[in-house]
Amino acid sequence: MTRPTLALALGTTSLAALASGAASAQELNALVWCDHTDDALIQPFEDAHGVTVNLREYEGTGAALAVLEQSRPGDWDVLVIDGIDVFRAVESGLLAPLPADELPTGDFFPEIVMAENNTLDGVTYAVTEKFGYNTISYNSEAVDPADMQDLATVWSEKYAGRISIYDYYLPVMGLAAIAEGVATADIDGAALKTITPVLSQMRASAASVAGVVAAQTALATGEVDIVVGGGEWLTAVLAEEQPELTWTIPDQGAVRWTQSIGVLADSAQPDLALEFVKYIVSPEGQARLATSACFWGMPANAAAGEILTDEQKAVLRWNEQEEYLARTQLYPAPDTDLDIEMQDLWLDTLSQ
Amino acid sequence: MSAVTRDWRAWAFVAPALLWTLAFFVVPFLVMGAMSFATLDGRSLVWGVHFENYIELATRAYLWRAVLVSLEITLTVTVVSVVLAYPLAAIIAFRVPPRWQRLVLLLAILPFWTSYVVRSYAWLLVLAREGLVNQTLLQIGLIAEPITLANTRFATVTGFVHFFVMLLTLTIYANLVQLSPNYRRAAMDLGASGWQTFRFVTLPLTLPGIATGAFLTFVLCIGDYITPQILGGNTELTMPQVIMVQLGRRADFPLASAIAIVMMGIVTLVYLASARWLRLDRV
Numbered sequence: 212m213t214r215p216t217l218a219l220a221l222g223t224t225s226l227a228a229l230a231s232g233a234a235s236a237q238e239l240n241a242l243v244w245c246d247h248t249d250d251a252l253i254q255p256f257e258d259a260h261g262v263t264v265n266l267r268e269y270e271g272t273g274a275a276l277a278v279l280e281q282s283r284p285g286d287w288d289v290l291v292i293d294g295i296d297v298f299r300a301v302e303s304g305l306l307a308p309l310p311a312d313e314l315p316t317g318d319f320f321p322e323i324v325m326a327e328n329n330t331l332d333g334v335t336y337a338v339t340e341k342f343g344y345n346t347i348s349y350n351s352e353a354v355d356p357a358d359m360q361d362l363a364t365v366w367s368e369k370y371a372g373r374i375s376i377y378d379y380y381l382p383v384m385g386l387a388a389i390a391e392g393v394a395t396a397d398i399d400g401a402a403l404k405t406i407t408p409v410l411s412q413m414r415a416s417a418a419s420v421a422g423v424v425a426a427q428t429a430l431a432t433g434e435v436d437i438v439v440g441g442g443e444w445l446t447a448v449l450a451e452e453q454p455e456l457t458w459t460i461p462d463q464g465a466v467r468w469t470q471s472i473g474v475l476a477d478s479a480q481p482d483l484a485l486e487f488v489k490y491i492v493s494p495e496g497q498a499r500l501a502t503s504a505c506f507w508g509m510p511a512n513a514a515a516g517e518i519l520t521d522e523q524k525a526v527l528r529w530n531e532q533e534e535y536l537a538r539t540q541l542y543p544a545p546d547t548d549l550d551i552e553m554q555d556l557w558l559d560t561l562s563q
Numbered sequence: 564m565s566a567v568t569r570d571w572r573a574w575a576f577v578a579p580a581l582l583w584t585l586a587f588f589v590v591p592f593l594v595m596g597a598m599s600f601a602t603l604d605g606r607s608l609v610w611g612v613h614f615e616n617y618i619e620l621a622t623r624a625y626l627w628r629a630v631l632v633s634l635e636i637t638l639t640v641t642v643v644s645v646v647l648a649y650p651l652a653a654i655i656a657f658r659v660p661p662r663w664q665r666l667v668l669l670l671a672i673l674p675f676w677t678s679y680v681v682r683s684y685a686w687l688l689v690l691a692r693e694g695l696v697n698q699t700l701l702q703i704g705l706i707a708e709p710i711t712l713a714n715t716r717f718a719t720v721t722g723f724v725h726f727f728v729m730l731l732t733l734t735i736y737a738n739l740v741q742l743s744p745n746y747r748r749a750a751m752d753l754g755a756s757g758w759q760t761f762r763f764v765t766l767p768l769t770l771p772g773i774a775t776g777a778f779l780t781f782v783l784c785i786g787d788y789i790t791p792q793i794l795g796g797n798t799e800l801t802m803p804q805v806i807m808v809q810l811g812r813r814a815d816f817p818l819a820s821a822i823a824i825v826m827m828g829i830v831t832l833v834y835l836a837s838a839r840w841l842r843l844d845r846v
Binding site: 270271272273274276277299302303372375378381417418419420421422425428429432433434547550551554555557558559561562 | 605606623624625628629632684687688691692693694711713714792793796797798799800804805808809810811812813814815816
């Protein structure tokens, strides 16, 4: 055999070996929020099914939809998405129907099942997996906890320069609306005029407008004492080292966030993708997701309470959930036109 | 070798660079230009020649404020970086023995080796209320209580300057070492003072290096998203941040493209204004 022929033969054999290896090691591709990238969450599923789960993190539904539109059909199997945006993915034909009877929604906190968000024309396309609150996080040693019960006081002159605003307009505008007695579901063009001065006041008192990491850093380093729009997802991971960093739901109420999970319509492995969804909403998956290294949040499935430790449940404030769920509202889910108006108002506020 | 063969070889030689530029600059730029004239109908992209995005931009006060803020920050960073980088480059070129110059340049660019994001967060910790600067000022009694340095324009400019001084030092140094010492000797022989030699001989001859570095600083600074976000605390809206807001939730690529085209227009104007002195081969 000549040298080129030998090289060709070796190359072909290697490629064949690689191809067969790739075929035998099944892979699942999921487009997720950062809390799913915790090995403690993913490893048990990989071990149980002998597969590799490839995770890609994203921020913002727009970014996720752009990734999906630029991908080839079959590139992605699972999507984690903001609960209020499930309908956008369904309208775009991105999500596949889920077998509702195989999902343990009967064990869920009833307010979190959210069939109106996850179901269209009687067909279930996604299932809620986690929830929490966009409310007020603060340093209990630096501010008067009683002040944190009134939203107007939080962003008043008293705390000017000591607050950071979470950099996402929907929950922050939701909080501003709640402060003015407007239900988040009732936000419209007229309501935006009502909350404009509130946002201006908030902005004038803010030292920064920060994303998750920056807000956590600002609170942990003492750069600010309050994060408007914060919650358990911001301070729970710091609870052990800095127990003085805490959160509350003010008397007027607060905003509730949820995230859902679904299988993509173009998934090349819908059965495996469904198994992944089932694992995530199982008590074990839920307990691991709730205490993920990236951020903590309440599991949608109440049965996870049997697996979480007492300490973990204390940090998550498990026993207060009934009251919190009653006092909070889902954050605004605007249609396209209102969304543009809200975004313009947000940019106007930021540029002040 | 025939002229035809020479031509083919020449084209083969430059073809990779041409293809690269075509694939990763010309085509994306054309797509972005076309996208800026498209619109969104719900989630669907509608291609065509629509001027809605540009009209919308012209009527949005926050965008003009963002343009102004971006220009103010960028010009401040460029001027401060040039002022700091020139003496540093001159010291390295004229005062440091040639055998040490490489090592000194290496030390000057050492911060380039760390991640840009990590470096920005490091600055945030340095400038925080409990950070190194405030603690030092408190200990030496210059201030009675911590002052706000992080999440300000000062922090944004500091983070940028730290990065761009290194870049400008390299471009100006490259210019200075190419300068024959005979020019300065001749000026001195003719009775010029040290300042006059610098003002009328060295500085004019190094303008291309300054202009090139300053232009690169301008281009990189005006398009940067990370530093104003992390160090500025998003307290002032810059153009890249406006673009990101368009993409984050609504994925409004047409409007984001229109803003990007406006930004490229500003960069083009700056290029035209400084083209006379620009010598990109000095980089």
